[in-house]
Amino acid sequence: MSESGARLRDVYITGVGAHLPGPAVGNDRMEDHIGRVHGRDSVVGRRALRWNGIQTRHYAMAPEGAVLDTNAGMTAKAVAAAIDAAGLQIGALQHLATATTQGDYLVPGHAAAVQAELGAGPMEIASYQSVCASALMAAKGACLQVRAGEADVAVAAGGEFSSRWFRPGFYEGTALVDAKGRLTTEADFLRFTLSDGAGAVVMEPQPRAEGLSLKVDWVDLTSLAGRFDPCMWAGSTRADRADMASAWSHAGPAAAHAAGAVALLQDFELLKIVIRAWIGVWLEKVDSGRIVPDQVDHLLCHYSARSLREEIVGLLRNTAAMIPEEKWFTTLPETGNIGSASIWVMLEAFMKSGRPKPGDRVLLIVPESGRAMIGFMMLEVV
Amino acid sequence: MVDGAVADPAIADTLRKLAVVFADFEQRLEATPLIRKLTRGRFELADYHAFLINLRQQVKDGALWMSRAASNIGEDRLELRSILMKHAVTEHRDFRLLEKDFVASGGDLSDILSAKKNVGSEALSAWMFHEASKPDPFGLLGAMWVIEGLGSIKAKPWGLKVKERLGLPEDALRFLLYHGDNDVEHMEEFRDMLAMVLPDEAVAERIVTTAKVTARLYALQIEEIAA
Numbered sequence: 001m002s003e004s005g006a007r008l009r010d011v012y013i014t015g016v017g018a019h020l021p022g023p024a025v026g027n028d029r030m031e032d033h034i035g036r037v038h039g040r041d042s043v044v045g046r047r048a049l050r051w052n053g054i055q056t057r058h059y060a061m062a063p064e065g066a067v068l069d070t071n072a073g074m075t076a077k078a079v080a081a082a083i084d085a086a087g088l089q090i091g092a093l094q095h096l097a098t099a100t101t102q103g104d105y106l107v108p109g110h111a112a113a114v115q116a117e118l119g120a121g122p123m124e125i126a127s128y129q130s131v132c133a134s135a136l137m138a139a140k141g142a143c144l145q146v147r148a149g150e151a152d153v154a155v156a157a158g159g160e161f162s163s164r165w166f167r168p169g170f171y172e173g174t175a176l177v178d179a180k181g182r183l184t185t186e187a188d189f190l191r192f193t194l195s196d197g198a199g200a201v202v203m204e205p206q207p208r209a210e211g212l213s214l215k216v217d218w219v220d221l222t223s224l225a226g227r228f229d230p231c232m233w234a235g236s237t238r239a240d241r242a243d244m245a246s247a248w249s250h251a252g253p254a255a256a257h258a259a260g261a262v263a264l265l266q267d268f269e270l271l272k273i274v275i276r277a278w279i280g281v282w283l284e285k286v287d288s289g290r291i292v293p294d295q296v297d298h299l300l301c302h303y304s305a306r307s308l309r310e311e312i313v314g315l316l317r318n319t320a321a322m323i324p325e326e327k328w329f330t331t332l333p334e335t336g337n338i339g340s341a342s343i344w345v346m347l348e349a350f351m352k353s354g355r356p357k358p359g360d361r362v363l364l365i366v367p368e369s370g371r372a373m374i375g376f377m378m379l380e381v382v
Numbered sequence: 383m384v385d386g387a388v389a390d391p392a393i394a395d396t397l398r399k400l401a402v403v404f405a406d407f408e409q410r411l412e413a414t415p416l417i418r419k420l421t422r423g424r425f426e427l428a429d430y431h432a433f434l435i436n437l438r439q440q441v442k443d444g445a446l447w448m449s450r451a452a453s454n455i456g457e458d459r460l461e462l463r464s465i466l467m468k469h470a471v472t473e474h475r476d477f478r479l480l481e482k483d484f485v486a487s488g489g490d491l492s493d494i495l496s497a498k499k500n501v502g503s504e505a506l507s508a509w510m511f512h513e514a515s516k517p518d519p520f521g522l523l524g525a526m527w528v529i530e531g532l533g534s535i536k537a538k539p540w541g542l543k544v545k546e547r548l549g550l551p552e553d554a555l556r557f558l559l560y561h562g563d564n565d566v567e568h569m570e571e572f573r574d575m576l577a578m579v580l581p582d583e584a585v586a587e588r589i590v591t592t593a594k595v596t597a598r599l600y601a602l603q604i605e606e607i608a609a
């Protein structure tokens with residue numbers, strides 16, 4: 001541990017790990033895993049898949065709903081893989097920062113569950129909870145621990161077990177299903193968007209002696225929650241979600257479930273506005289010189305360039321803020337959108353892809369619709 | 383998707399700053415009481431009427447300040463002068479459309495004709511005429527970016543939401559619904575206008591500043607609307 005006043009240290013990602021449960025599941029088979037509400041095929045699924053471009057994904061859930069793993073279990077496997085990739089042992093870990101949208105338990109935090117699954121000894125932990133951008137909250141926390149000299153080995157991990165929230169039991173008998181047995185779009189769309197898995201990165205104050213490491217230049221997060229109602233949420237109905245007193249815990253679990261306040265929901269009209277807000281933050285970063293598009297060699301983002309609407313692409317081009325598509329690296333079509341795990345799953349594949357070369361600058365972008373947030377992480381291959 | 387090369391860096395730079403201003407503007411609008419009511423399903427007919435009454439003044443003034451601005455553009459920018467004059471002609475009767483929407487949705491014509499400007503509209507109007515009265519008032523391109531962006535990006539979704547919420551017929555929503563869609567051409571037309579006055583550092587800065595002030599005052603105008 002450093003003494004106060006000691007110099008801040010550089011931080012390097014020295015290992016990246018990912019865990020994807022079970023086999024890749026194609027679009028034609030995915031409803032076997034997440035189930036069919038009242039036995040009916042989804043009416044919005046194809047549209048959702050056309051938009052997000054996902055072709056395969058992984059589920060910690062067998063067809064008919066048998067559970068193969070837990071969120072904590074998958075996250076622990078990704079942490080172990082990252083530590084192994086860094087050439088370290090679990091015992092070296094001093095700070096564990098985890099991210100998730102919803103852990104296995106409501107309480108205590110996800111980090112405690114992951115530490116327990118790892119069977120790791122006493123250490124400092126921190127649980128970050130939001131949606132996708134919680135990945136970078138945890139990364140920033142872990143990074144600052146190392147930078148400040150509080151920890152010599154820190155891990156940031158993200159894990160999601162979305163599919164268990166998509167089983168019919170979360171919707172049947174609730175206000176989210178109409179008289180004809182059809183699930184509302186704001187609930188159904190996400191069932192074709194999100195899937196399961198985990199990813200993790202190890203951070204240390206020096207690069208690996210052999211092989212490539214990633215120097216962390218900076219991590220920036222911008223939340224715009226003060227300006228928007230929730231865009232993707234669980235815990236309230238659509239109509240009442242701006243009122244905190246409407247939360248499921250006030251109504252009680254049985255009444256909240258019946259009202260459709262427990263399932264994960266998305267407001268698509270608001271999402272269009274939130275996407276423009278993300279672009280606004282991006283343009284500010286470019287305008288201030290924090291990000292110079294021409295100096296970025298690789299862009300990793302769990303949104304596909306192709307899902308951006310034409311007017312957004314036009315705006316980026318006209319403002320000299322577009323990063324050309326050949327610089328985008330993604331596993332989205334194969335691994336699906338895994339929320340807070342997505343960016344590390346992509347980074348793991350990127351490090352194995354042969355693309356990164358010493359000196360390359362790698363930009364990670366993690367937008368989160370939740371209540372309008374976007375995070376950026378700038379890395380340099382060393 | 384096409385690669386990001388753009389002809390003139392000065393134009394790209396100004397457009398980027400303007401896009402940042404608009405993003406902030408849109409977020410401020412989303413957080414105003416009136417738009418909160420609309421997005422939260424609490425919007426009533428009285429809110430729609432208040433919206434139309436309060437928009438009318440600014441819409442009516444819009445073509446007037448634009449004409450004044452056109453008359454202050456010097457001879458070496460005749461093309462820009464023509465564009466502003468055409469815009470003014472296209473838009474100078476739009477406030478009548480608002481009045482018709484008001485009546486078609488059950489309002490009394492005398493109510494909208496006799497309404498006073500709200501605090502934000504007073505400030506916005508005074509600002510626009512003040513700027514338009516200067517020689518070569520190119521900063522007003524920033525004001526056009528904000529106000530026309532509102533028309534092309536926000537008006538139609540708002541109109542559709544009002545329609546869904548209040549069940550009004552289309553002939554009571556023409557002002558909001560008739561605005562064009564948010565498309566690439568809209569931006570490219572604006573880019574061409576910028577090319578008539580840029581590169582020029584002082585002009586670029588004035589355009590961005592004018593956009594910021596206009597956005598802030600416009601948001602104030604919407605904040606002040608209470609049914």
